Amino acid sequence: VTVRPGTGPDDPQRPEGTGRPGNSERPGSSAGDDAGRGGAGLPGGGGGDPGLQGERTALAWGRTSAVALFTAALLIRAGADTADGALLAAAALLLVLAGVLWGYRRRRFGPAGGPFTVPVRQLRLVAVLAAGCGLLVLGGLLLGPAAG
Amino acid sequence: MVREPAWYRTGDEPDYRFSLANERTFLAWIRSALALLAGSVAVLQFLPPAALSGMRNLLAGVLAAAGAVLPLAAYRRWSRIQRAMRLGRGLPFTPLLAVLAVGAGVLGVGVALLAVLP
Numbered sequence: 001v002t003v004r005p006g007t008g009p010d011d012p013q014r015p016e017g018t019g020r021p022g023n024s025e026r027p028g029s030s031a032g033d034d035a036g037r038g039g040a041g042l043p044g045g046g047g048g049d050p051g052l053q054g055e056r057t058a059l060a061w062g063r064t065s066a067v068a069l070f071t072a073a074l075l076i077r078a079g080a081d082t083a084d085g086a087l088l089a090a091a092a093l094l095l096v097l098a099g100v101l102w103g104y105r106r107r108r109f110g111p112a113g114g115p116f117t118v119p120v121r122q123l124r125l126v127a128v129l130a131a132g133c134g135l136l137v138l139g140g141l142l143l144g145p146a147a148g
Numbered sequence: 149m150v151r152e153p154a155w156y157r158t159g160d161e162p163d164y165r166f167s168l169a170n171e172r173t174f175l176a177w178i179r180s181a182l183a184l185l186a187g188s189v190a191v192l193q194f195l196p197p198a199a200l201s202g203m204r205n206l207l208a209g210v211l212a213a214a215g216a217v218l219p220l221a222a223y224r225r226w227s228r229i230q231r232a233m234r235l236g237r238g239l240p241f242t243p244l245l246a247v248l249a250v251g252a253g254v255l256g257v258g259v260a261l262l263a264v265l266p
Contacts, residue, residue, distance in 0.1 A: 056168070087189070116167070118230065120153060123223060123226060124223060127220055127222060127223035130181050130219035133182075133185060138215075
């Protein structure tokens, strides 16, 4: 069985309960890699996820989503105070970003989550959304009512 | 749908743990960028509009610009690391860390000065 990266997390072929992320199903790709790495046999290793990598990554996505939410709240406050539309638009974009981050976290790490693929599209979307927020805030500061 | 980058199928799939660690590092950069944006707004909102109000706007502008650039730099760095891991090469050097550290230090001094100056 070869796992094609980028085929998306919803793979119906995935056997239930294996808990083995994607590329370990590629024979020979990391043969013997688990031995001597230390984490494999630890208690709480999460069924073949040494170091709880999946859980830590899920937490990182959730954390980032929370930060986006808090930043959006701050921008809504600032935008309302200064009647700056650009700041409010940036806040709206941040809410979208928070939703994207949380939605992907659920889809990928939730109960029905699929194998770990390298989420190149999602990361690019996240980067573009965050950069767009930055541009809007910058524009609001340079051109908006608060600039004076 | 966005096209996948050229490196996406070169070399070998790295250990998934390293891929996930790389991904978490990217997300940490994104959080840093969002924090810079929050800082930019906070500078405008909470610092007194003193004689150095031009300085205040400059500070907020630099913070916001950094918040706009950092996510793209983070994506570029993530993809370069992923590519290096696929090809079994050493990880690329980045000046990003030093730039962020020095920049945050300088801006912090600026904010402190503005906060205490009349």
